[in-house]
Each structure stands twice: as C-alpha cells, then as structure tokens.
Amino acid sequence: MIATWLPTPANYVLVSAIAVLVYILTTRAQHARRAPTSAIAWVLGLALMPYLMLPIYLLFGQRKLRPVATPRTGDMTEGEHWAAELIECFGLAPPSLAEVRPHRNGVEARDALWELIEAAHERLDVCTFLIGNDPIGTDVVERLVAKARAGVKVRLLLDGFFAVFVPGRFLRKLRKAGVEVAVFRPFLSLRRLGPRNLRNHRKFVIADDRWVWSGGRNLAAEYFIDTNKEPAWLDLSFDLRGSIAAEAARQFDLDWAGTTRGEVAARVPNAVGIAQGSRVQFLPSGPDQAEDTAQSLLIDACYRARRRILAVTPYFVPDDSLRVAIRLAARRGVKVTIVLPEFSNHRLADFVRSRAMRDLAMAGVEFRLLPRMIHAKGLVVDDTLAMSGSINLDLRSLQLNHEASVVFYDPRDIAWFAGWIDEVAPQGAVYEATRPGLLRDIAEGLLLTVAFQL
Helix, strand or coil: CHHHHCCCHHHHHHHHHHHHHHHHHHHHHCCCCCCHHHHHHHHHHHHHCHHHHHHHHHHHCCCCCCCCCCCCCCCCCCCCCHHHHHHHHCCCCCCEEEEEEEECCHHHHHHHHHHHHHHCCCEEEEEECCECCCHHHHHHHHHHHHHHHCCCEEEEEEECCCHHHCCHHHHHHHHHHCCEEEEECCCCCCCCCCCCCCCECCCEEEECCCEEEEECCCECHHHCCCECCECCCECCEEEEEECHHHHHHHHHHHHHHHHHCCCCCCCCCCCCCCCCCEEEEEEEECCCCCCCHHHHHHHHHHHHCCCEEEEECCCEECCHHHHHHHHHHHHCCCEEEEEEECCCCCHHHHHHHHHHHHHHHHCCCEEEEECCCECCCEEEECCCEEEEECCCEEHHHHHCCEEEEEEECCHHHHHHHHHHHHHHHHHCEECCCCCCCHHHHHHHHHHHCCHHHC
16 A cells, blocks of 8 residues: 555656746746755755655745835936945935944943833834843843833834744733734744745844844843853944934834735834934845845955955855855955854854855965854955944845845944954964865765755
8 A cells, every 4th residue: 555655757757847847937937046056956856856845945945025125227326335326226225324333242232222122212113033031031021011011112023933932921921011023924834924934034123213223133141141151142233323223114114014914104204314423324135125135245345345354254155156256355365354153053054164164265265263152243345334234144144034234334333343353353263274075075065055045
C-alpha cells in the first residue's frame, strides 16, 4: 500500500516541470527581480524537491508587494546631495531639518525612550520586532498602559514571528487598558495575510508626529542594560524632533493599515518644523517599496566613496552586487572598515559570511571582530553621509524585510557616527582570511543558496 503513494519517475519529472513553470510564470507576472543566488536556489529546489519546495515557494516566494510610493524621474532639486536625489527619485520625502540626539549607550537610549513616551499627549505609535519578558519589556508595557489610561491613543505593532514569545499577560494588560495591538503577519495564523517570510523589522516610537525614537534596538533588556552578568549588546539608536517624525508616522499608518486590513488613517499629521537643525532624511526599505532603496543607496555610496567607508552590522551576507561595489571601493584605495561580532546570535549567518569576508579581505577590506555581541547598524561614507536604523548588511534585511533607517547629512552627525565606530572598532581583532577546506567550502556554497532566507 505504501508504494502506491510514492511518485513514479514520470510523475516526479512532471511535478518538477510544473513547479519550475509556476516559478517562471509567477516571476514574470509579478515582474519580480531576484538576486541570482535566490533565483538559483528556488529553481534548483523546485526541480529537485518539487513536493516539498512548491508549497514553500507559494507561501514564502513573493519578494515585492504593491509599492506605497511612485518613483519619480527628472524632477529633483538642482544641487541637492546625490543621496537625497536618489532617495527622492524613489518617491520618498526630501531631507528636512531636525534636532538630532544620538545615544552613546543603552542607558541613554532607555532614558530618551522613557522621556519620549512621557511627552506624548495625543498619539503614541510603537513599532518593534519584539518585547522582552524582562525588566525593560515590563517597563515598556507599564508605561504604554499608563499613557492609554491617561487618554493618549496608543498603538503597538509587533512582528508576527516574535509576537508568539510576548507573554500573554502583557498583551491582555495592554488591550484591557485600551492599547490597540496588531500583529504583522502572524507566523502561525491560517488567514491569508501574504507571504510569511516578509517580516516587519522596523523599529520606531513616535510621539504626536513630532518626536521619533529609532535605531537598531528592540524593546528588550539585552539592548539596553547588563543582564545576568552579561553585558548589554552594543547598539545604535537616536531620537529626532522635526517633520521627519511625521514621515515615520505616515509609514506606521501604512504598516498598520496593511496589518489590520483597514484604511490608511486620513488625518493631518501634527508635523513640526524646525528652523535650525541637522538635515536628515527618512529611508524606508522593503517589499512595500518599488525599488530596493537601501541596497541601491549602499551600492551607489560604495562607488562614490573616495576616502573611507565605515560600517557596523551584526550580520554580513551581502549579495554579489553589493560585494562587488565594496571590493572595487577597496581596490581604488578607499579605506573600508567593517565591524562585526566574532560570534553573533545567529550562528548560520556567522558561518556563511566567511566566503564574502575572505573575498573582500583579500581586496583590502578590514574586518574587525568584536569579542561581544554588537547589534548596531551604521554606515559612514567619507564626510558626506551617515546612515543608521534597522538595516543589516545581509540579503534578508536588504531584500525581504520591511526596514527603516535615517540618512544624516550634517557634518556634526556624520562625525558622531564615525567617532562611535572608530571607538568600537579597535576592540575587535583583525580578521585574517584563510583558505577553507573542501567540506567547508561546499557547505558554505550550499548554505549561501538559501542565505536570502537566513
């Protein structure tokens, strides 16, 4: 009886052909642009394991959604910064002035977060990847509950993957107090919510459309304070006052409407203009954008760099185009320094990063491996721009996740981020490239075919 359930060779070939055809037709119909590594991975998987991979592809294969902004051409402000022109051509808002306050450590970041929450009088929007079952998570919940009971409209948007780890008592307490809670594509839900591999990794807290707290930190203790004799993770965050907060609020409204299947809030934001301050620009990235905005900016920045590129990221799995751009920058004599943890909290990502690191190290890129976890995401190019937010230098972050960063154009802010990276980098050992053994080389190649999902 068991044999009757096994596919015959002819049926197996037929299903393989159908699976590959489904991939071709959906890719064509959606005008999907995929990295060569991900395209090869899908085709090989569908051809060799169609019974397993076809359902996975139908659930997780989509990379782009309907864009929320319409790209523009030819109407940029003359004389604008090249990065601002690029971002504006994606249909995103131009730079604006803001009061910028970067956080030197987790304690400053926590105090700034509490200050912002306390300052909210009308609306408080929170978007985070996770809330920890720890002192920071508990404090966040208590403060949101207090604001909701004081009459502030509080909304909390959680990603569906880590929402399952949020204690039920947290959610019950929040909802009982009147906090609106939404879960972005719950991983285990049976509802038709779109591809489950497209996660919302954006991190911001917005008070009254006037003040935004953002960066790489999730709302859990390890991102702010030492716990159980373990030092807090090194991370970057900042808060901004100005009209950029209204841009973040608009993005939150779009994410909220997409999650709750409601209409985008038709309201006039309480945008506040700043007469003097730093020029900053909001940069959302992800499946809801017509272009790969962050990826495009990074590649362009590498080709334009003349003196230095400083980068810090917990995970480093670039695609071929970004890797080539970094390598050519180093070949031209640009000093490229990339700071990573020696061991991150994702060991598979640590394993597959080695191939790109060997290639780039041989071209002159300096990697610094810190002996502690660093979760910061930051980039500095010459003295022309800095960027920080939720975007990691890996395929998932650059091509699959919903992300958000801020681009800084003021020399003072650029110098601050450069100084922070320069201070951290010497704490790590210089990476020395070594030739891998045959088995490791094969394993890296196989895992890199699925690196876009790591």
